[in-house]
């Protein structure tokens with residue numbers, strides 16, 4: 001793959017960004033920004049192209065967890081049994097709008113085929129090295145941006161309301177142990193000791209001790225973009241409508257015209273799949289919606305770490321003095337209007353767990369997780385052209401794994417062998433799965 005000065009020399013005149021762009025990064029979420037900063041740090045001229053929609057990004061509104069235990073895909077062995085509850089709208093963790101089913105069917109068929117222990121273990125093996133590198137990558141990024149204080153290392157707590165909760169997670173704990181992820185089982189008293197303001201409605205919990213959280217992801221994104229611009233990066237605030245690769249570069253079509261770069265990195269989150277088509281890859285990608293609402297706690301109550309209520313299907317995450325309640329998953333058609341029922345339910349339920357100051361409740365936010373059926377991201381070179389590299393599909397763990405993805409993509413562009421095995425994340429795996 002051409003790089004450095006050769007790549008610059010091979011670019012042609014462009015409308016905007018400038019004609020000498022080495023790498024155009026499509027998308028300004030955590031993944032695109034991490035790629036842009038790292039590629040720029042290695043001496044290339046980088047343009048960041050994405051709409052000016054800061055709150056529209058999944059990276060803005062997530063729960064902020066850098067979860068070292070998130071190596072298990074969503075498609076798990078017990079999921080098929082829960083399907084009727086999801087379809088009937090009886091599970092707060094997952095809502096499926098009936099209108100979404102026809103379009104989601106091919107994605108869902110792949111997803112359901114993976115709901116078994118063997119596939120779960122295989123995906124965990126693929127994700128483990130990526131996820132293990134995620135916190136160190138966040139720390140390096142925060143040190144570079146002067147915001148190390150935004151990372152809190154208090155772990156990530158999952159809690160169950162019934163005694164049997166931990167037992168139900170036995171296989172998950174076994175797999176986490178195999179991959180060296182430290183967890184600690186907690187009794188109701190132990191939960192009360194570390195989170196004294198949490199209501200006594202939880203019978204047991206599991207603390208992922210080495211996990212961390214980011215206060216507040218939107219602030220991190222702002223700092224990343226500012227640093228990128230201060231270091232000479234170019235920013236075009238528009239969506240890329242299409243791209244076309246030739247032997248010496250990539251043409252990007254935006255509403256104002258077209259521009260060229262030696263390479264393009266597709267990091268457009270849940271909207272990445274159409275941009276991969278002209279580069280030879282049909283990627284099954286779903287937009288798994290999620291919502292959040294923030295609120296202050298009453299009096300001097302506090303929450304130290306993000307807490308996932310397994311029964312309620314929501315997370316309560318401390319964010320700079322407020323609590324962000326994030327919902328589970330909603331499957332809807334891309335242009336369906338928001339449906340606040342799930343977050344209203346989660347918010348009311350979370351209000352039974354923590355003493356909210358209800359008058360301080362904020363606006364409801366909605367964003368989309370870019371999700372593949374196997375819960376593995378797509379990180380790799382496009383099938384039809386080495387000029388296009390993919391970095392999307394991080395699903396439920398994109399905040400955690402965005403910064404490490406930046407390093408891996410920069411390695412690919414430099415022609416270096418990445419230190420995390422990328423074969424499982426290849427865009428070609430879907431084609432291979434279809435022909436098996």
Ligand SMILES: Cc1cc2nc3c(=O)[nH]c(=O)nc-3n(C[C@H](O)[C@H](O)[C@H](O)COP(=O)(O)OP(=O)(O)OC[C@H]3O[C@@H](n4cnc5c(N)ncnc54)[C@H](O)[C@@H]3O)c2cc1C
Pocket residue numbers: 026027028029030031032049050051052053056057058059060061062063064065066067238239240241267268269270271272288289290291292326327367368369370391392393394395396397398399400401402
């Ligand atoms: C409720 C919720 C809670 C979550 N909690 C966590 C968590 O605690 N920990 C964790 O690790 N992950 C979490 N996630 C997942 C995480 O937020 C996502 O995986 C991650 O933000 C995806 O980042 P991204 O950069 O790929 O996409 P995004 O942040 O969505 O960014 C996509 C970018 O692409 C741009 N774009 C779109 N179309 C185009 C186009 N045509 N051309 C150019 N640019 C385009 C967008 O404008 C945007 O800038 C959560 C997600 C949700 C919804």
